[in-house]
Amino acid sequence: MAEVRLNKVVKRYGKLETVHGIDLEIAHNEFVVLVGPSGCGKSTTLRMIAGLEEITGGTISIGSRVVNALPPRERNISMVFQSYALYPHMSVRDNLGFGLKIANMAAPEIEKRVNEAAEILGLGPYMDRLPANLSGGQRQRVAMGRAIVRNPDVFLFDEPLSNLDAKLRGQMRVEIKKLHQRVKTTVIYVTHDQVEAMTLADRIVIMRDGHIEQVGTPTEVFERPVNVFVAGFIGSPPMNQLDAVVRGQMAVLGDGTGVPLPAGLVLSEGQQVVLGFRPESFAPRGHSLHWEGATIAVSRPVVIAEPLGTETILFVELGGKDVQGKMLNPREVHPGEELEFTLDLSRLHVFDKASGRRL
Amino acid sequence: MSAMTIEKPWQRWAIRIGVFLAMLVLTVPGLWVMLTAFRPNIEVLARPAIWIPQNWTLDNFARLFGLSASQQGLPVAQYFINSLVISLTSTLVAIVIGMAGGYAFARFSFRGKGPMFLAFMLSRTVPGVALSLPLFMLWARLGIIDTSFGLILVYMAINIPFTIWLTDGFFRQIPIDLSEAAQIDGCTRWQAFWKIEFPLARSGLASAAIFAFLTSWNEYALASQLTRTTASKTMPVGLMDFTAQFTVDWTGMSAMAVLIIIPALVLTFIVQKHLIAGLTFGGVK
Amino acid sequence: MTTTTEPYSRPTTSEGITAFFRSQKAIPYLLLLPAILVILSVVLVPLLLSFWTSFTNYNLTKPDTLYNFIGLRNYQRLMGNAEFWWAFGRTFLFITIALNLEMLLGLGLALLVNKITWGQRTLRTIMMFPMMFSPILVGFQFKYIFNDSIGLVNNALFDLGLISQPIPWLVDGTLANFSIIFAEIWMSTSIFAILLLAGLMALPREPIEAAKVDGCNSWQVFRHITLPFLMPFVYIAMTIRSLDVARAYDMVRIMTNGGPAGRTELLWTLMTRTGYQNSQMGMANAMGYVSIILSIVFTFYFYRKLTAARTFMGGAQ
Ligand SMILES: Nc1ncnc2c1ncn2[C@@H]1O[C@H](COP(=O)(O)OP(=O)(O)O)[C@@H](O)[C@H]1O
Numbered sequence: 001m002a003e004v005r006l007n008k009v010v011k012r013y014g015k016l017e018t019v020h021g022i023d024l025e026i027a028h029n030e031f032v033v034l035v036g037p038s039g040c041g042k043s044t045t046l047r048m049i050a051g052l053e054e055i056t057g058g059t060i061s062i063g064s065r066v067v068n069a070l071p072p073r074e075r076n077i078s079m080v081f082q083s084y085a086l087y088p089h090m091s092v093r094d095n096l097g098f099g100l101k102i103a104n105m106a107a108p109e110i111e112k113r114v115n116e117a118a119e120i121l122g123l124g125p126y127m128d129r130l131p132a133n134l135s136g137g138q139r140q141r142v143a144m145g146r147a148i149v150r151n152p153d154v155f156l157f158d159e160p161l162s163n164l165d166a167k168l169r170g171q172m173r174v175e176i177k178k179l180h181q182r183v184k185t186t187v188i189y190v191t192h193d194q195v196e197a198m199t200l201a202d203r204i205v206i207m208r209d210g211h212i213e214q215v216g217t218p219t220e221v222f223e224r225p226v227n228v229f230v231a232g233f234i235g236s237p238p239m240n241q242l243d244a245v246v247r248g249q250m251a252v253l254g255d256g257t258g259v260p261l262p263a264g265l266v267l268s269e270g271q272q273v274v275l276g277f278r279p280e281s282f283a284p285r286g287h288s289l290h291w292e293g294a295t296i297a298v299s300r301p302v303v304i305a306e307p308l309g310t311e312t313i314l315f316v317e318l319g320g321k322d323v324q325g326k327m328l329n330p331r332e333v334h335p336g337e338e339l340e341f342t343l344d345l346s347r348l349h350v351f352d353k354a355s356g357r358r359l
Numbered sequence: 360m361s362a363m364t365i366e367k368p369w370q371r372w373a374i375r376i377g378v379f380l381a382m383l384v385l386t387v388p389g390l391w392v393m394l395t396a397f398r399p400n401i402e403v404l405a406r407p408a409i410w411i412p413q414n415w416t417l418d419n420f421a422r423l424f425g426l427s428a429s430q431q432g433l434p435v436a437q438y439f440i441n442s443l444v445i446s447l448t449s450t451l452v453a454i455v456i457g458m459a460g461g462y463a464f465a466r467f468s469f470r471g472k473g474p475m476f477l478a479f480m481l482s483r484t485v486p487g488v489a490l491s492l493p494l495f496m497l498w499a500r501l502g503i504i505d506t507s508f509g510l511i512l513v514y515m516a517i518n519i520p521f522t523i524w525l526t527d528g529f530f531r532q533i534p535i536d537l538s539e540a541a542q543i544d545g546c547t548r549w550q551a552f553w554k555i556e557f558p559l560a561r562s563g564l565a566s567a568a569i570f571a572f573l574t575s576w577n578e579y580a581l582a583s584q585l586t587r588t589t590a591s592k593t594m595p596v597g598l599m600d601f602t603a604q605f606t607v608d609w610t611g612m613s614a615m616a617v618l619i620i621i622p623a624l625v626l627t628f629i630v631q632k633h634l635i636a637g638l639t640f641g642g643v644k
Numbered sequence: 645m646t647t648t649t650e651p652y653s654r655p656t657t658s659e660g661i662t663a664f665f666r667s668q669k670a671i672p673y674l675l676l677l678p679a680i681l682v683i684l685s686v687v688l689v690p691l692l693l694s695f696w697t698s699f700t701n702y703n704l705t706k707p708d709t710l711y712n713f714i715g716l717r718n719y720q721r722l723m724g725n726a727e728f729w730w731a732f733g734r735t736f737l738f739i740t741i742a743l744n745l746e747m748l749l750g751l752g753l754a755l756l757v758n759k760i761t762w763g764q765r766t767l768r769t770i771m772m773f774p775m776m777f778s779p780i781l782v783g784f785q786f787k788y789i790f791n792d793s794i795g796l797v798n799n800a801l802f803d804l805g806l807i808s809q810p811i812p813w814l815v816d817g818t819l820a821n822f823s824i825i826f827a828e829i830w831m832s833t834s835i836f837a838i839l840l841l842a843g844l845m846a847l848p849r850e851p852i853e854a855a856k857v858d859g860c861n862s863w864q865v866f867r868h869i870t871l872p873f874l875m876p877f878v879y880i881a882m883t884i885r886s887l888d889v890a891r892a893y894d895m896v897r898i899m900t901n902g903g904p905a906g907r908t909e910l911l912w913t914l915m916t917r918t919g920y921q922n923s924q925m926g927m928a929n930a931m932g933y934v935s936i937i938l939s940i941v942f943t944f945y946f947y948r949k950l951t952a953a954r955t956f957m958g959g960a961q
């Protein structure tokens with residue numbers, strides 16, 4: 001059993017603290033994605049789990065062992081680096097078998113495991129090539145193969161797809177998911193790309209500035225972001241966020257538009273709030289995704305239209321800011337054209353303006 | 360690059376002629392000395408000058424090694440062996456020590472790193488002649504003047520800073536990820552170094568070694584003061600002794616010059632690519 | 645590395661040191677230890693000794709004089725010694741002229757070779773030829789080539805009918821200085837040429853193309869794009885060269901040894917003569933210190949420029 005437990009983990013470089021006491025429990029065989037803007041401490045956290053960075057404070061345990069003092073080789077983990085870190089002077093075969101050889105495994109057994117991994121990843125034809133003679137996608141596969149041959153308790157990925165072009169990234173994402181279904185192990189995966197996080201994760205850990213903002217399944221973090229940061233980070237295009245003031249049962253936007261607040265939400269009169277709604281919930285009449293629940297309608301001229309094929313993103317002004325709406329089954333829209341938009345009130349997110357927290 | 364500016368034909372020819380002349384100036388003096396080594400003395404001294412060699416001879420070399428009838432005063436064979444032993448030993452030690460230092464600079468951040476690097480480089484700045492004065496006094500007290508050991512020690516010290524500079528550059532070119540990946544794959548840091556980083560830095564290290572060898576092989580200022588007899592005199596010192604003799608033996612000296620230049624020629628040729636890469640990388644990046 | 649915040653008994657000094665050398669933090673220091681020890685014992689300790697000696701009137705033939713402290717008198721006498729000032733001035737001039745000419749010629753050569761489309765590798769190998777020669781060999785070579793009776797230069801001038809009397813290249817003071825500078829430049833121009841060529845080859849194309857699109861002519865492109873980009877390479881070459889300018893000593897030693905009549909005397913030749921021939925080690929070490937400071941000043945100057953240029957480049961990329 002290889003659950004990973006982080007307990008008040010702190011990282012300091014000299015006086016500079018970059019990870020501020022994070023707690024996290026990762027279950028056996030769970031696929032957890034650490035996501036956040038770059039520089040927020042994801043890699044540092046992952047590298048502390050790997051044993052590549054010293055842990056300044058707190059404890060990390062893998063299975064039942066506290067691993068703080070253990071070097072990487074005694075943690076039974078494997079890691080895929082952003083740069084792949086393939087050994088340039090070794091063939092693909094030797095790259096895959098290197099860890100096993102270091103562990104003094106018998107040659108026939110190495111051979112067997114390497115071939116298995118090669119089979120899973122379709123590396124057969126390239127086994128005797130040097131990494132320099134492989135394409136980006138192939139290198140990526142070798143890096144993954146090198147990680148799986150050793151049967152580790154925990155797989156660590158540090159932005160493994162960020163050096164690939166968009167199309168290949170999509171393919172590899174699927175492959176990683178398949179791989180996880182096939183070789184069940186605990187996976188900790190770091191990325192700054194929220195799409196990768198959403199598609200791969202059992203649970204997402206959203207980080208900012210060395211803190212964990214929210215932990216939850218993709219649906220949870222999408223449907224119920226705990227604060228404006230998570231709300232803005234997850235989802236594409238991002239959630240619209242408008243400042244408003246509470247007046248009775250209404251939130252009044254900067255331009256005087258009143259938006260009815262969800263029932264059961266008790267707010268004080270005059271409270272400053274942030275209203276959040278996703279572009280999906282703000283669509284021209286007849287082109288929206290959801291129909292259940294209450295809506296309000298506003299007419300606005302379109303500022304810019306971005307046709308994407310299956311949908312068109314529309315920019316309009318609301319509450320003194322540009323907001324984005326999403327038009328499904330799109331028709332051609334010209335800038336300046338006035339459309340009637342419906343805002344789905346059942347999917348309204350209300351945050352406290354001062355603390356940014358969800359209300 | 361050259362495709363970017365379109366030159367007129369006369370410009371192209373001017374460039375070619377310029378390059379040709381420059382190459383001529385760079386090579387002719389050296390080649391002339393080498394040529395002299397294979398010519399008899401009378402031909403070299405002839406008036407008017409004989410430009411095209413009439414007779415080729417190996418006699419000059421034979422004389423150097425005392426193999427010919429007309430005996431030669433200098434024990435060149437012994438000098439050659441001294442030079443070889445001193446250069447090889449000092450190079451080997453300097454590379455091992457310098458590599459450790461270069462690795463420390465390339466891979467660790469530690470207190471006093473910058474000043475320490477500068478201090479190493481400045482230690483290399485001390486002119487050999489200036490250093491020879493106190494070393495002469497000190498080595499005499501320690502009884503290691505006129506020994507190979509004394510000179511080996513000095514050449515180690517001369518070569519370590521530059522080896523550090525070069526290997527620091529070479530190791531920094533190797534992504535740190537590789538060592539980390541190896542450690543995750545089950546290596547200790549020590550194993551990761553030997554199995555991954557060392558093989559990758561090997562060609563760079565080889566050129567650092569050759570550079571160190573050449574520095575020792577060619578050194579004169581210190582050797583001339585710290586050696587006294589055939590026990591430790593090196594080739595450059597021997598060449599200088601030659602000029603101090605009464606009759607100037609140009610062909611004999613040229614032959615000795617060829618003996619000095621050939622190892623340098625071969626080795627420099629081997630490392631030229633890495634050397635340039637090492638020097639520029641170490642400095643720019 | 646303490647991860648605990650609980651109070652603990654303060655380690656004694658010896659425990660602290662042992663603990664330090666066992667910890668991760670000690671690794672770089674341990675790796676550097678052998679290098680530091682060697683440099684300390686073979687460079688620093690001798691330098692301290694020569695520093696002390698420069699304040700004594702130590703004479704090699706009278707060992708006791710090593711403890712004869714005479715304060716700054718060696719330095720004072722140097723200040724009043726015309727011979728020293730001549731050597732100092734000549735050395736300074738020599739370094740300045742040599743480095744600048746080598747830089748200019750090296751730049752010119754690199755630009756020319758860079759224009760040649762094929763055979764560049766061969767040309768580069770040929771350019772390395774002088775770098776293989778040790779200074780003592782270069783000295784010998786030019787002693788031979790500039791020899792007035794059988795030297796290549798005079799022979800050629802004779803046979804071309806340009807002269808009827810041999811030119812005393814190494815015997816006349818002015819000509820001897822010229823010959824030495826020539827030899828020095830022959831020896832070291834290649835270093836500049838090769839490093840600058842490497843720089844030219846690493847030159848990114850886009851800024852140049854952008855400048856051309858913006859209407860710069862060849863000279864303006866060179867002045868505003870190529871040259872600034874090359875500067876770090878110039879400084880590397882300058883730093884490397886000023887590290888061992890003093891190897892010119894070997895060359896001069898064999899070519900003229902300071903003669904004729906001291907007309908090519910450099911600080912380095914004067915120093916050895918004073919120390920070994922006249923046995924005035926105290927005085928020689930004082931000169932040694934002057935020469936060390938000279939070398940350090942030159943190297944440090946270019947090293948600083950290099951660091952500045954490097955950060956500048958880092959920002960641009
Ligand atoms: N060796 C280091 N020394 C000082 N600061 C560092 C070091 N490594 C990373 N940092 C800082 O720690 C923070 C987190 O970095 P990292 O974990 O790499 O972020 P990311 O989430 O993009 O992976 C960054 O602000 C970075 O500047």
Ligand SMILES: [Mg+2]
Nearest residue numbers: 042043044159
């Ligand atoms: Mg990162």
